[in-house]
Amino acid sequence: xxxxIGFPDTRWSLIGRLSLQPDEAAVVxxxxxxxxxxxxxxxxxxxxxLDDIIQEVLLHLFAHPDLMAxxxxxxxxxxxxxxxxxxxxEARNRLRERWRRQHHERGGFxxxxxxxxxxxxxxTSMDRAWAESLLEQAWADVRGWASDGTLESEIPxxxxxxxxxxxxxxxxxxxxxxxxATCHRRLARGRTYLQKAIxxxxxxxxxxxxxxxAAEACAVLLDILKx
Numbered sequence: 001x002x003x004x005i006g007f008p009d010t011r012w013s014l015i016g017r018l019s020l021q022p023d024e025a026a027v028v029x030x031x032x033x034x035x036x037x038x039x040x041x042x043x044x045x046x047x048x049x050l051d052d053i054i055q056e057v058l059l060h061l062f063a064h065p066d067l068m069a070x071x072x073x074x075x076x077x078x079x080x081x082x083x084x085x086x087x088x089x090e091a092r093n094r095l096r097e098r099w100r101r102q103h104h105e106r107g108g109f110x111x112x113x114x115x116x117x118x119x120x121x122x123x124t125s126m127d128r129a130w131a132e133s134l135l136e137q138a139w140a141d142v143r144g145w146a147s148d149g150t151l152e153s154e155i156p157x158x159x160x161x162x163x164x165x166x167x168x169x170x171x172x173x174x175x176x177x178x179x180x181a182t183c184h185r186r187l188a189r190g191r192t193y194l195q196k197a198i199x200x201x202x203x204x205x206x207x208x209x210x211x212x213x214a215a216e217a218c219a220v221l222l223d224i225l226k227x
Contacts, residue, residue, distance in 0.1 A: 008015060010079040011206035018069035023144035028083075031205050033058060034133030035080060036087045042125055043088060047095065057090045079206075084126045131224040134205070136202075138197035144195060154178075155190040162187055 018025055037054050044050055060158055061068065071082045142159065145151040161167040173183035176222070198218050202208035208217050 007078075007202075007207045007220065009073055009077050010136065011209075012071065012073045012079075014072050014206070015068060015079055018065040022065040025062050025068065028065075028068060029058060029062055032080060032083055032130075032133075034136065036084060038133055039040065039084045039129035040087060040091050041127055042129060043122075044095075049098070052096075053091055053094050056094050057087050060090050061086060078123075078126075080130045081123055081126055083130070127224050131221050134198065134201050134218040135225065137201055138194060141197035141200070142190065142194050151190065151193055153187055155186050155193075156187050158183060159190040159194060163191075 014024060014028065018028070036058065039178050040054055040057070044053075047053065065123055067086055068079075068083060071077075139156075142151065143156050146156050158172060158176075161172050162169060169183055169187065170180055173180045174202065176183065178186075195215070198221060199208065199214045202214075202217055202221070203210075208214060210215050
């Protein structure tokens with residue numbers, strides 16, 4: 001999977017400092033909290049108290065930066081794989097503890113017996129959760145730019161209707177009451193800023209180095225999201 005994705009190995013400068021500067025765990029978790037949340041929702045879709053479990057998992061990781069600092073670089077290595085495996089294992093521990101409290105040690109683990117074993121590698125789901133989270137953050141950046149006047153206010157709607165819904169640009173221009181040429185320019189400007197947001201996020205998380213092909217990285221990211 002790593003070779004297909006084609007991103008460079010995650011930079012380890014920030015991660016490697018965690019054992020000496022544990023406060024920076026908050027910076028790391030801020031980058032990956034959305035990915036962890038999506039991954040655990042995908043793995044445990046029927047757990048009614050999952051949001052509480054996820055908060056406990058994130059607090060556990062924040063309190064134990066040494067676990068994240070144990071990551072090691074190498075061919076095909078991805079920090080998100082380690083982080084989501086840690087989160088998955090801790091989520092299972094929390095669910096097991098809750099089941100024991102609720103059932104007073106009266107039997108087996110019920111639905112837990114149907115879950116994959118702790119530590120099971122599922123890099124495809126991890127990649128997708130990470131890509132979905134990063135893209136969601138990029139869309140939020142675009143909406144923010146539209147709110148503060150950096151972009152025209154209608155650009156997020158144009159992008160969503162054209163890129164996500166798959167609408168016809170001519171029909172969209174008509175509904176917005178603007179010339180087709182103007183709608184084309186808004187779309188092009190919005191796509192440029194959406195790509196910028198994606199690239200910024202990739203660089204922030206260490207998945208894209210300064211000399212890497214940003215357009216190719218964006219294409220690979222979007223390819224992960226295909227059904």
